[in-house]
Amino acid sequence: MLKRTNETKVMRDVIHGYIHVSLQIIWDLIDTKEFQRLRRIHQLGGDFQVYHTAEHSRFSHSLGVYEIVRRMVHEIRDIREYLSEDEKVYVMIAGLLHDVGHYPFSHAFESICPIPHEEFSSRIILGDSEIHEVLVKADPNLPEIISSIISYNHPNDLLNQIISGQLDADRMDYLLRDAYFTGTSYGAFDLERILRTIRVKDGKLLVKESGIHSVEDYIMARYHMYWQVYYHPVCRSYEMILTKIFERLRYLYQQGPQRLQKIEMFLPFLSGEPSIEDHFYLDESAALYGIGLLTKDEDEIVSDLAKRLLNRRLFEYETIYDESQIQEVIKKLENHGYDLDYYCIIDTTSQSPYKPYGEKRGHVIWVLGEDNNIAELSCKSVIVQSLVKGDIKKDRKIFFPKMD
Amino acid sequence: MLKRTNETKVMRDVIHGYIHVSLQIIWDLIDTKEFQRLRRIHQLGGDFQVYHTAEHSRFSHSLGVYEIVRRMVHEIRDIREYLSEDEKVYVMIAGLLHDVGHYPFSHAFESICPIPHEEFSSRIILGDSEIHEVLVKADPNLPEIISSIISYNHPNDLLNQIISGQLDADRMDYLLRDAYFTGTSYGAFDLERILRTIRVKDGKLLVKESGIHSVEDYIMARYHMYWQVYYHPVCRSYEMILTKIFERLRYLYQQGPQRLQKIEMFLPFLSGEPSIEDHFYLDESAALYGIGLLTKDEDEIVSDLAKRLLNRRLFEYETIYDESQIQEVIKKLENHGYDLDYYCIIDTTSQSPYKPYGEKRGHVIWVLGEDNNIAELSCKSVIVQSLVKGDIKKDRKIFFPKMD
Amino acid sequence: MLKRTNETKVMRDVIHGYIHVSLQIIWDLIDTKEFQRLRRIHQLGGDFQVYHTAEHSRFSHSLGVYEIVRRMVHEIRDIREYLSEDEKVYVMIAGLLHDVGHYPFSHAFESICPIPHEEFSSRIILGDSEIHEVLVKADPNLPEIISSIISYNHPNDLLNQIISGQLDADRMDYLLRDAYFTGTSYGAFDLERILRTIRVKDGKLLVKESGIHSVEDYIMARYHMYWQVYYHPVCRSYEMILTKIFERLRYLYQQGPQRLQKIEMFLPFLSGEPSIEDHFYLDESAALYGIGLLTKDEDEIVSDLAKRLLNRRLFEYETIYDESQIQEVIKKLENHGYDLDYYCIIDTTSQSPYKPYGEKRGHVIWVLGEDNNIAELSCKSVIVQSLVKGDIKKDRKIFFPKMD
């Protein structure tokens, strides 16, 4: 498993300068068809509808996560000393592979398919795939180990935290990357400084008190990215139409699967038993091609929604200040003969910059004080404490088609 | 045609900060389905195989070209005064639309379809398309005018030069954009300074002598982008496999079109009579989906090439120093039973940083001297003169599948 | 006053790309000796002791403030329409000149000289200076007008707000500039977006509700710059030694001015009657040269402090958690024979990210709601509200010389 490549291979990357690969197994995993498929899945789903330059894929993000993990296990002394050489490789692989189960337009697609993408990542790692083959060749136990880290179940909890805690490599890469490709400065934070101030104590990932400011900045960066990008109403609008297409497909499927033969790429997911191969073929190209075919479908709802999506006739929206707005919209929609199940969506978003209590696994940031004691972040940062005590920003909007 | 939007609309852009739209016609053109299709065509074809972050589309590039034209006609006094208000709009539209005819994986695709993409741009503008409708609604002559600029045939030659000369908006945007998304510093040059030093004399686009250094820098940027990105051997390898897939399709089509029914997206192009609608549906999603279907085709050559492309088992390559290398490779290929027509390609690339003589239309850069006379760039720049007199960099490589 | 230069002159600037000057009076003011003197005053006083690249001057900052004002009065429609052509020039001049009264090492120097630097700016503008001459030549009332804007007393309050409110050009430039030169990402915020969302209503500078996120980001940027740069303990240590040198000089002067003849540059400030010419000669070069001379002074305290400053033997510091720490330090200092008046400083810093109440002039940010009503920022931003309600970050440290 620790076999090295002839020389360190590098891939130029806009965020990290270079991605460095010096283990053969990493190189081989990148070359598998399941990993290459990630090139065909946008990192931000339909957000490039608003941020037209946000066309980056989960492929480059996954390489970026790997690179941050690689740096964490080699450059942060506490981690380097806490982990065995094998564990370092485990966690680098887990960083690389954590997203292989992603569907096109991730969250929207779950209205078709009830299997969460994280679970599909595990299926691919454990099942009949090129990835599985590469892992097993190195060590028969490797698939199980990697799967356990991705599922946050590895006995050495530090491995889990590196992949999905509050200061994990996943989040750090996607914030920086999404900021670069959307052209917003909001997501920028000081990765170098955070890496320099990370410590380990009792198997817990900590940040030194002197690094609190960069963590505050990171938390604010995240908060802003949510409101400016991830929750942008036009992005939401795109996502909703996708969701409604998939819901309508599910309905049509229940009416009789035979009429959906043309869109074979979606069938296994509608039937509930997608294989790893089915998943492989369902990339965004396939999904968009399928949606293209739906524009000619005889079902008016699905063909209308498909046309809206492809030609960007998205839903309009209003912020709801008063319940009467909802009634007004509904009345107008009914007058125009729209099916409310598909053409009227009320969407509530809320995002707290950081939550200190009652959170599952690793969702708290711990600070190593100058006095060497450990405290939860909001006890140390006046800013974070204020944010925790304050109200949570909420937003409620109604989405509907443009009507004259 | 000069109808303004309610307020200037902006789209955030990583290269220009914002794209500014204050004319309704521009906004309407962006919203046509033919223009939106450009989101589904990569700017750099298969180059993201090497530069994994180069996943940007012709959509954002086209907006960028429009934005540079918009700035040129408003911010450069000589141009502002030389053009009428209508001509300013013409050239902004031409900048926006110049690439709408692009196929997926542009150059490779021409082995299927003999119509150059520039010509298809004109067809879309002049033919039955949403773009055409928007243009005609503003002015019945507009389609012809825009088409003439894109074809470098407008009677006011300055319009042609702004879209495709040596210092045109197209090139300036793609160099900056490709540099940003590949993460190479090579393509960076000083757009602001070049814009500040552009002048017009006798209908000719010129650059002031004091701006020569930034033009030298721009020429070198272009030269480096060619060798580091556009001619990168792995990018070429991807392109060649695409070309060979399309050549094989053409061969199979001649053997009998009926067996290719499954890949209906390619058929109109193979038959030579693609409609605007056929072109609309053939985006990269469709092309890659079609290639995905080919992996299961019974023809071994096309299915092998399709698998190579999708799973990135690209061709190897060697720089040819000696003709005997070619013979050796051919011998080995024959021993392995490879069809040389599809598995052996000799590729010669050469790129001069700048050519001053014998060039068609606008391919020379003119300098306005401090003495107010006009001279060709290489007479004014010692650097460019040296480059012009020097040898041209050439590179010859042989590409072939990996063999043990 | 509105006389234009032959062509717009530009100066390249790392923050704004270019500083654009198209009025002759601006050009003439930049060329005055009092404005040129600002090149010899560091923007961040002694902070380059910590951030070694923070060597930028008040000269470039002043140009930057001018440039932001220039953009505000030309690019923000509400401001453009609210101000007369003359008023636009007034406020651009005020932006340019607001800092001309600065002393070297600004705040520390006030232990020598009781005249606040803002007042000295007015003295220069109103008194016998090249700046005054240029202003009067354009309009005899101009000095009074400019002085009134800088003193926040102009009858058109919008002019005052542009120069020193909560969203003023001064602050926006220094945050971006200080971030660039210290190399911290903390100070970066989205200037373009803030400029795009500024409005004017009833003579009040407002920000549109849709711009709230960029204002939140700006407030956090400011907060972080304070803690990471402006209040950095090593920077404070440098400042304190300066303060103590000046305090000692004041003491020595009271003992008998004749013994301080050698440091003639400080004398007029010690005597309390500095002329504009005295101020002109006292730049940082002069001050540091004077301090260099003090290293050889017979007074042990002043010569020791001067040596500490020049050779960077700064004071150590401890965060005070417990009053007993103070006693301990004092005891140790006494044992070493240090004069506590000069060698023991207790420093309390606190910084609230934003204060909504009880603030003088323009220190509140007003938001123009989607409903067209005006509200104070913390009523609209959950984040800012949390910060306002939360605790204020405080820090208390003791500074003293290193002792073995």
Added chain:
Amino acid sequence: MLKRTNETKVMRDVIHGYIHVSLQIIWDLIDTKEFQRLRRIHQLGGDFQVYHTAEHSRFSHSLGVYEIVRRMVHEIRDIREYLSEDEKVYVMIAGLLHDVGHYPFSHAFESICPIPHEEFSSRIILGDSEIHEVLVKADPNLPEIISSIISYNHPNDLLNQIISGQLDADRMDYLLRDAYFTGTSYGAFDLERILRTIRVKDGKLLVKESGIHSVEDYIMARYHMYWQVYYHPVCRSYEMILTKIFERLRYLYQQGPQRLQKIEMFLPFLSGEPSIEDHFYLDESAALYGIGLLTKDEDEIVSDLAKRLLNRRLFEYETIYDESQIQEVIKKLENHGYDLDYYCIIDTTSQSPYKPYGEKRGHVIWVLGEDNNIAELSCKSVIVQSLVKGDIKKDRKIFFPKMD
């Protein structure tokens, strides 16, 4: 000498992110007063007259050179293996100290003082200085060793090349740094890629053939920085006035040193026997203070030139196309009564991007071919070959005071 600091200390740097120090001796050298003096010497002399943000010092540049050397000896395998642990420290120290002998406004000052600044660096290292003390404490031979590297005389020639060859750490830092602080993109090149392609063979620093493009880019970056920044006519004008002030001082000194008592900082240099302490006190603050005093001198020439310098009434200039221009200027100057020795300068600048022949020590770039042979750069790069064969850019200007 190899004693480490408790933990790696870092200083934030705008070019390298951080400067990393883990050896106590490096830390101690930075803290010496001779090294701290470099904070008071601008890296670009008077160039901030044109590029107002170019206010960076030789202090930060020296740290940057050290950092590049540190990376070269640790990250480039060939160098790491070729050098002993001691040699690595030698060359890091040499990188740090190579500029300590600099005068204010370096080249201009040599009209006062005939000792080249490189020689003064050696004097400080070998003589009575804090730097000397720190070095000797670690190893009595260290001063001699460091001095030999700086003078390009160390028996292990690789050490010399790292500090001053064609691809040395000095040049790489100053190009990047000067580009950052002037805000020109010209000086940017790909440091990471160059570092990745450096090799050592037979004690020679080489660059791999695959790195040629980044070297071409680096050479062009250098060329552009010369013409756009270092040879900028306004920068030259500033430098010339400085030179003329110093020449006039030398003349006045010969007339009788006693009348120059007031400007004691210059006297030891005029007398030809400056001590290390004299050098220490003569920083830019002192020099500018001295020049400030000269504005009141009774000698009209020196006081006029001093006023011109401080108040930026620099000389005008004309490019010489025809010898008659010179005669015209001279006639006009004579009519105005100007002393031609001080008020008329003809300045010829020329800069070849790269010279392959007849160059002393390390001034050639060697390329390690794919065939493992070594060739001089211009044999491998078509671009460089063209530049070498082409003409050399020359520029001849006449400088003189503005006359009506």
